[in-house]
Amino acid sequence: MSGFIIIALIVLVFIIIYQIAKASEYASVLRGEEKVKAQTNRTMAGLLVAFFVLGVYGIWKCHELLIDKMLPVSASEQGVGYDSMLKVTLIITGLVFFATQAILFWFVWRYQATEKRTSFYYAHNNKLELLWTTVPAIAMASLVAIGLRNWFNITSQAPANAAVVEIVGKQFNWIVRYPGHDNELGKRDFRKINDANNILGLDWNDTHNLDDIISPSGEMHLVVNKPVKLIIGSRDVIHDVGLPHFRMKMDAVPGITTTMWFTPRYTTEQMKQITGNPNFVYEISCDQMCGKGHYSMRGTIIVQTQAEYDAWMASQQSYYAQNNAAPAAAPAAGDSAKPKTDSVKVTAMK
Amino acid sequence: MSNDVIIQGPGVAHAHDAATEHHGHEHHEQHFIWKYIFSQDHKIIAKQYLISGIIWAVIGALMSVFFRLQLGFPDKTFPIMEKFLGEWAKGGKLSPEFYYALVTMHGTILVFFVLTAGLSGTFSNFLIPLQIGARDMASPFMNMLSFWFFFAAGVIMFASLYVETGPASGGWTTYPPLSALKEASLGSGVGMDLWLISMVLFVVSQLLGGLNYISTILNMRTKGMAMTRLPLTIWAFLFTAILGVLSFPVLTSGFVLLIFDRHFGTSFYLSEIFIGGKALPHIGGSAILYQHLFWFLGHPEVYIIMLPGMGMASEVLSTHSRKPIFGYFAMIISLVGITVLAFLVWAHHMFVTGMSPFLGSIFVLLTLLIAVPSAVKVFNWLTTIWRGNIRFTVPMTFAIGFVSLFISGGLTGIFLGNSALDIQLHDTYFVIAHFHLVMGVSAFFGMFAGIYHWYPKMFGRFMNNTLGYIHFFITIIGAYLIFWPMHYEGIAGMPRRYYDYSAWESFKQFQGLNSFISIVVIVVFFGQLMFVFNFFVSIFRGRKVTVQNPWQSNTLEWTTPIKPGHGNWEGDIPEVHRWAYDYKDDGNGNDFIPQTVPLKAGEESH
Numbered sequence: 019m020s021g022f023i024i025i026a027l028i029v030l031v032f033i034i035i036y037q038i039a040k041a042s043e044y045a046s047v048l049r050g051e052e053k054v055k056a057q058t059n060r061t062m063a064g065l066l067v068a069f070f071v072l073g074v075y076g077i078w079k080c081h082e083l084l085i086d087k088m089l090p091v092s093a094s095e096q097g098v099g100y101d102s103m104l105k106v107t108l109i110i111t112g113l114v115f116f117a118t119q120a121i122l123f124w125f126v127w128r129y130q131a132t133e134k135r136t137s138f139y140y141a142h143n144n145k146l147e148l149l150w151t152t153v154p155a156i157a158m159a160s161l162v163a164i165g166l167r168n169w170f171n172i173t174s175q176a177p178a179n180a181a182v183v184e185i186v187g188k189q190f191n192w193i194v195r196y197p198g199h200d201n202e203l204g205k206r207d208f209r210k211i212n213d214a215n216n217i218l219g220l221d222w223n224d225t226h227n228l229d230d231i232i233s234p235s236g237e238m239h240l241v242v243n244k245p246v247k248l249i250i251g252s253r254d255v256i257h258d259v260g261l262p263h264f265r266m267k268m269d270a271v272p273g274i275t276t277t278m279w280f281t282p283r284y285t286t287e288q289m290k291q292i293t294g295n296p297n298f299v300y301e302i303s304c305d306q307m308c309g310k311g312h313y314s315m316r317g318t319i320i321v322q323t324q325a326e327y328d329a330w331m332a333s334q335q336s337y338y339a340q341n342n343a344a345p346a347a348a349p350a351a352g353d354s355a356k357p358k359t360d361s362v363k364v365t366a367m368k
Numbered sequence: 369m370s371n372d373v374i375i376q377g378p379g380v381a382h383a384h385d386a387a388t389e390h391h392g393h394e395h396h397e398q399h400f401i402w403k404y405i406f407s408q409d410h411k412i413i414a415k416q417y418l419i420s421g422i423i424w425a426v427i428g429a430l431m432s433v434f435f436r437l438q439l440g441f442p443d444k445t446f447p448i449m450e451k452f453l454g455e456w457a458k459g460g461k462l463s464p465e466f467y468y469a470l471v472t473m474h475g476t477i478l479v480f481f482v483l484t485a486g487l488s489g490t491f492s493n494f495l496i497p498l499q500i501g502a503r504d505m506a507s508p509f510m511n512m513l514s515f516w517f518f519f520a521a522g523v524i525m526f527a528s529l530y531v532e533t534g535p536a537s538g539g540w541t542t543y544p545p546l547s548a549l550k551e552a553s554l555g556s557g558v559g560m561d562l563w564l565i566s567m568v569l570f571v572v573s574q575l576l577g578g579l580n581y582i583s584t585i586l587n588m589r590t591k592g593m594a595m596t597r598l599p600l601t602i603w604a605f606l607f608t609a610i611l612g613v614l615s616f617p618v619l620t621s622g623f624v625l626l627i628f629d630r631h632f633g634t635s636f637y638l639s640e641i642f643i644g645g646k647a648l649p650h651i652g653g654s655a656i657l658y659q660h661l662f663w664f665l666g667h668p669e670v671y672i673i674m675l676p677g678m679g680m681a682s683e684v685l686s687t688h689s690r691k692p693i694f695g696y697f698a699m700i701i702s703l704v705g706i707t708v709l710a711f712l713v714w715a716h717h718m719f720v721t722g723m724s725p726f727l728g729s730i731f732v733l734l735t736l737l738i739a740v741p742s743a744v745k746v747f748n749w750l751t752t753i754w755r756g757n758i759r760f761t762v763p764m765t766f767a768i769g770f771v772s773l774f775i776s777g778g779l780t781g782i783f784l785g786n787s788a789l790d791i792q793l794h795d796t797y798f799v800i801a802h803f804h805l806v807m808g809v810s811a812f813f814g815m816f817a818g819i820y821h822w823y824p825k826m827f828g829r830f831m832n833n834t835l836g837y838i839h840f841f842i843t844i845i846g847a848y849l850i851f852w853p854m855h856y857e858g859i860a861g862m863p864r865r866y867y868d869y870s871a872w873e874s875f876k877q878f879q880g881l882n883s884f885i886s887i888v889v890i891v892v893f894f895g896q897l898m899f900v901f902n903f904f905v906s907i908f909r910g911r912k913v914t915v916q917n918p919w920q921s922n923t924l925e926w927t928t929p930i931k932p933g934h935g936n937w938e939g940d941i942p943e944v945h946r947w948a949y950d951y952k953d954d955g956n957g958n959d960f961i962p963q964t965v966p967l968k969a970g971e972e973s974h
């Protein structure tokens with residue numbers, strides 16, 4: 019009922035506005051259409067220019083309000099190139115933006131119709147047209163040059179000493195896996211996945227898996243100033259590992275392994291100081307629509323010094339040990355020696 | 369111009385022969401159904417497209433109001449939403465599932481039903497025969513079928529809103545595996561099937577329409593209407609149709625494979641998936657394949673949306689500045705450039721899918737190349753109004769707004785096309801800002817310019833001017849207020865397609881801004897309703913058009929009677945003697961010379 023009343027009210031308001039508008043137009047016809055047209059023209063030109071002026075003021079205001087909310091300096095070395103490139107592109111496009119908009123609204127004001135004016139018949143000018151084909155082309159070429167240098171830098175092979183961490187998306191959280199002591203991620207097979215005790219489908223016949231450490235909560239620990247290569251995968255639909263602070267992003271696609279690498283520059287603690295935000299945390303956002311929980315698919319990254327990292331790592335238990343109550347569940351006889359020592363090691367370190 | 373070869377298809381002569389015949393038909397009393405519903409008159413079909421487009425636009429916009437309420441006020445409830453949406457907004461709060469369904473429907477409706485069908489369906493249909501001097505389309509019957517396929521597509525899409533599991537909800541791009549597996553999301557059930565069926569029908573409609581537009585433009589121009597004398601609107605519609613005809617079939621193939629994956633156990637897009645507690649048997653498919661097929665249409669699609677607006681803005685800017693369009697040939701060449709390049713840039717939507725960096729670099733190059741013809745167009749528009757004698761009619765203000773918005777939105781394309789920047793900006797609000805400004809609002813401004821400009825020809829009445837101006841200012845101010853700050857959110861990494869940001873340390877700081885944006889959205893929505901009201905009421909109550917050529921324009925449609933019947937011209941179709949942009953002194957105190965006026969002795973043709 020209230021819905022109807024609201025709709026009726028809206029229609030009523032429109033009718034009233036329409037009638038007033040119409041009446042004023044008829045009145046203007048009586049006053050002499052030509053005169054009114056000329057006046058409307060002046061008013062509109064003025065309003066358009068006012069719009070432009072207010073718009074520029076608004077842009078400035080908006081900038082003032084929001085600039086503090088922008089991301090802090092790039093947390094990765096690779097992102098430094100992004101930051102400077104963003105600035106260059108902003109300056110170039112910003113100049114073009116203000117120049118063209120100013121010209122547009124200047125012409126609007128300057129060439130508004132008057133009785134005396136006649137328009138200038140000007141159909142083309144090859145020189146001008148050539149000029150404004152080549153200048154943008156050159157500008158684009160230089161932006162491409164800067165861009166591709168960064169692009170190849172970012173997408174290059176990770177250095178050999180890079181740490182390797184796997185991150186796998188599923189509806190709706192991230193799973194992080196570390197290779198353990200052998201520094202090697204074991205094989206996984208989606209057919210072996212079991213939400214109770216093998217969330218990544220690790221193949222227990224591959225001994226590289228036995229020391230792998232898994233964080234099912236999507237918390238990733240990294241060492242500052244040490245390159246890290248992420249091995250990215252997905253269990254179900256496409257997700258995307260978005261790391262805004264590191265200026266990094268890569269899709270997680272089922273059936274395909276993607277990678278990206280970068281070098282963290284600041285520990286989480288340092289970043290808290292840089293941003294002045296005691297709650298600061300590096301977040302992993304899912305940037306590819308993946309279903310109803312997409313918006314909640316949050317992971318975190320904790321960047322630490324090597325010593326802190328080592329201490330944290332020492333406190334971790336391998337996924338295998340967590341889910342396979344020691345020797346009884348050990349796999350095929352031939353391999354049994356290795357896992358035992360492994361899990362012993364882990365317990366010993368605790 | 370007169371020494372140019374005049375390209376004339378056989379259709380021209382035919383049209384002339386048919387003239388008297390057609391004219392005779394008109395006086396038969398036609399039944400209402402044949403005259404207004406299953407009509408084959410291009411002008412009626414155009415209005416059918418326009419009115420369906422308007423209805424869809426209102427539905428699509430209302431959806432955006434609903435999901436903006438969620439984004440702006442995530443912790444409040446709006447009982448009024450429950451009235452509209454029932455179950456899906458229990459207690460006045462959208463469920464996440466339905467939030468995503470709304471976002472998906474909003475995108476699909478606006479991109480395909482409004483800005484593709486509603487835009488080029490309306491104006492290609494209305495203007496092609498009128499501006500080239502033809503009595504109707506090459507195949508009026510196919511033209512009618514085109515509309516009814518679109519209508520059927522619409523009915524199915526609308527019906528999908530009412531299925532138990534809800535409509536498709538994987539985004540307007542519907543990437544598999546999300547869209548392929550019903551375990552992955554509620555919306556990937558029946559709703560997704562209906563979405564796919566609807567879209568296939570939609571493609572059929574586009575092909576029927578597009579082939580018709582192309583053959584009509586190529587074959588049915590009146591005597592003297594060489595290609596080089598066509599108004600730029602027609603050139604734009606021609607390339608729009610070519611883009612559609614070449615790229616929509618590829619989209620269909622992508623959809624067919626998706627249907628197979630959904631129902632017939634194939635693995636085109638699926639591989640190594642564990643979902644709903646079990647591992648699926650699919651192996652060896654590629655989820656990325658779909659994205660290639662989708663964007664092979666998807667990028668041309670954005671130009672399918674853009675070109676008609678460009679054409680109409682060119683026409684409106686020239687007419688109302690009383691000045692020829694600057695660089696007519698450069699405008700055509702840049703249309704050609706855009707059309708060709710539009711097919712070669714699709715993978716710029718896929719920089720972070722793990723594609724080969726080398727391939728990515730090729731797409732960077734080609735993408736930034738496409739900015740050049742766009743820039744040429746902008747400079748030519750600016751020069752067109754330079755030293756003009758500008759009349760700020762309602763269509764003219766919208767055309768100026770079009771240029772302003774196209775600049776704002778186009779420039780951000782340069783950021784996104786550069787893969788090294790796109791790594792950070794991809795799938796953030798920066799992309800939302802980019803394409804809403806350049807394609808959403810700017811294309812709408814082209815459309816509004818067209819509606820206000822040709823309304824007198826469509827309905828024999830004017831829309832109310834005062835409301836038109838109010839509509840203009842509400843919309844342009846609103847559009848900038850809504851989308852400008854989104855660039856900042858995007859640069860700060862705020863992801864798109866999120867239902868709620870409050871759990872995110874990095875993004876929750878934008879809550880205040882999001883509320884502000886949502887409030888502006890509501891105001892702008894009512895501004896559009898006012899336009900709709902103006903549109904419909906003016907059909908019956910608007911000021912009557914009393915002169916044949918109210919804008920003092922050169923093009924052929926203004927040589928028809930104020931209310932043209934089926935067949936458009938009462939006598940012979942006029943012959944054309946000059947290009948469409950002779951806005952100069954005619955020697956009798958007028959500042960324009962229509963295309964039908966012969967060259968004077970010694971007068972140089974364009």
Ligand code: HEM
Pocket residue numbers: 541670671673674716717735736738739742778779780781782784785786790793794795799802803806807808
């Ligand atoms: C100046 C030339 C342009 C360039 C260089 C450009 C570049 C791009 C790029 C690289 C993207 C992908 C961004 C991403 O997802 O990360 C994009 C997105 C988009 N662009 Fe443009 N663009 C340009 C003009 C246009 C025009 C004229 C339109 C529409 C008429 C348009 C509509 C879109 C749309 C709809 C999307 C987003 C699709 C989606 O992901 O949902 N762009 N643009």
Ligand SMILES: [Cu+2]
Pocket residue numbers: 256257258304305306307308309311312313315
């Ligand atoms: Cu996601």
Ligand SMILES: [Cu+2]
Pocket residue numbers: 666667670713714716717
């Ligand atoms: Cu594109």
